[in-house]
Amino acid sequence: MKGIEALIKQNKSFVIYRVPQQEPVLMLQSDGRLLRLKELDELNGKTGFVFAPFQITDSSPLMVMQPDLVIEGWQDISCYLQKAVDEPDYVKPAEVLNDCRKRDDFESYSEAFSSFITSLRENKFEKLVLSRTSVQPKMDSFSLEKVLLEACERYANAFVYIYHTPETGTWLGSTPEILLSGEKEQWNTVALAGTLPYKEAVLPDAWNEKNIREQQLVAHYVKRQLVAFGVTPEENGPFTVKAGELAHLKSEFFFALPEKKRLGSLLSLLHPTPAVCGLPKAEAYRFILENEGYNRRYYSGFMGWMEPEGKTDLYVNLRCMEIGDSCLTLYAGGGLLPHSELEMEWKETEDKLETMLAIVK
Numbered sequence: 001m002k003g004i005e006a007l008i009k010q011n012k013s014f015v016i017y018r019v020p021q022q023e024p025v026l027m028l029q030s031d032g033r034l035l036r037l038k039e040l041d042e043l044n045g046k047t048g049f050v051f052a053p054f055q056i057t058d059s060s061p062l063m064v065m066q067p068d069l070v071i072e073g074w075q076d077i078s079c080y081l082q083k084a085v086d087e088p089d090y091v092k093p094a095e096v097l098n099d100c101r102k103r104d105d106f107e108s109y110s111e112a113f114s115s116f117i118t119s120l121r122e123n124k125f126e127k128l129v130l131s132r133t134s135v136q137p138k139m140d141s142f143s144l145e146k147v148l149l150e151a152c153e154r155y156a157n158a159f160v161y162i163y164h165t166p167e168t169g170t171w172l173g174s175t176p177e178i179l180l181s182g183e184k185e186q187w188n189t190v191a192l193a194g195t196l197p198y199k200e201a202v203l204p205d206a207w208n209e210k211n212i213r214e215q216q217l218v219a220h221y222v223k224r225q226l227v228a229f230g231v232t233p234e235e236n237g238p239f240t241v242k243a244g245e246l247a248h249l250k251s252e253f254f255f256a257l258p259e260k261k262r263l264g265s266l267l268s269l270l271h272p273t274p275a276v277c278g279l280p281k282a283e284a285y286r287f288i289l290e291n292e293g294y295n296r297r298y299y300s301g302f303m304g305w306m307e308p309e310g311k312t313d314l315y316v317n318l319r320c321m322e323i324g325d326s327c328l329t330l331y332a333g334g335g336l337l338p339h340s341e342l343e344m345e346w347k348e349t350e351d352k353l354e355t356m357l358a359i360v361k
């Protein structure tokens with residue numbers, strides 16, 4: 001079925017997402033006039049589907065969709081998509097914003113790696129996350145619906161989504177990392193970091209010091225930011241979790257939120273966590289923007305439904321790709337510490353890219 005492609009051709013602003021253990025939801029804003037915000041704080045008091053970049057710019061705006069159509073469950077979503085194919089009301093073709101992003105070879109990764117590692121070894125940073133892309137040709141047989149269903153099936157514990165607006169282009173991903181989730185008095189976030197291949201259904205029990213330290217830095221940061229927001233979290237972990245063919249270390253934080261109208265302010269304290277950026281935060285953020293050598297756009301941003309007086313499910317945009325006309329741009333990164341080694345870090349990005357590669361092959 002070509003329903004999702006039809007919606008994109010009609011340049012509709014929509015998202016289909018599936019929170020783990022929940023029914024999928026399709027949301028569409030038919031007037032296409034989504035909120036475009038300049039700062040995360042502007043999310044305070046807002047309700048809608050948020051799509052936030054790593055860095056807010058004119059070409060990667062912070063979008064909030066306020067849908068006028070919401071459909072739950074595969075069956076009803078499929079019926080709607082079928083109707084979209086038949087719809088004669090063709091609006092205007094979607095502009096191809098960025099077909100193929102670059103910087104996906106080992107050479108440019110190793111150049112960036114050496115500037116990152118030099119700064120780490122000079123003790124300018126405790127941790128830095130270096131990321132890259134991998135550009136893949138889009139096969140004629142490529143079907144967004146098939147890829148989306150495959151992602152939902154394979155990655156039962158992930159937040160899976162496809163998102164399209166004229167401003168952002170089309171993105172699809174399957175992420176294991178909660179940024180902020182909850183309702184009423186029960187809220188939670190996580191510190192997810194450290195990566196090992198998950199082989200033959202056996203979770204690793206021996207993590208090396210580098211992985212433990214990487215995750216610890218994220219956990220300490222998350223706790224600090226929550227406390228700075230006036231929240232006292234209960235901490236659980238770290239323990240090993242599975243995410244596709246990978247294992248990570250995860251700590252969970254549970255807390256009550258007295259000021260639900262200030263979710264945007266809490267998000268600006270949390271984002272970007274050292275799972276995608278580094279420490280110290282402001283300096284690491286600047287360093288990445290200046291030295292990584294490409295534009296992350298929405299990779300390592302966050303997305304999901306936000307509703308201060310209802311239920312919120314926001315996830316970090318990892319294990320994702322940008323869908324162009326002829327290419328797919330896949331994204332992945334990994335945390336570097338002063339002792340990180342080039343080949344091992346490259347291999348880790350390859351393993352992470354496999355999450356998306358496995359469903360588009």
Ligand SMILES: C=C(O[C@H]1C=CC=C(C(=O)O)[C@@H]1O)C(=O)O
Binds near residue numbers: 193195275318331334
């Ligand atoms: C930055 C990514 O993963 C983060 C989440 C889990 C483990 C990570 C790591 O081991 O480096 C990263 O912090 C990515 O998938 O692109």
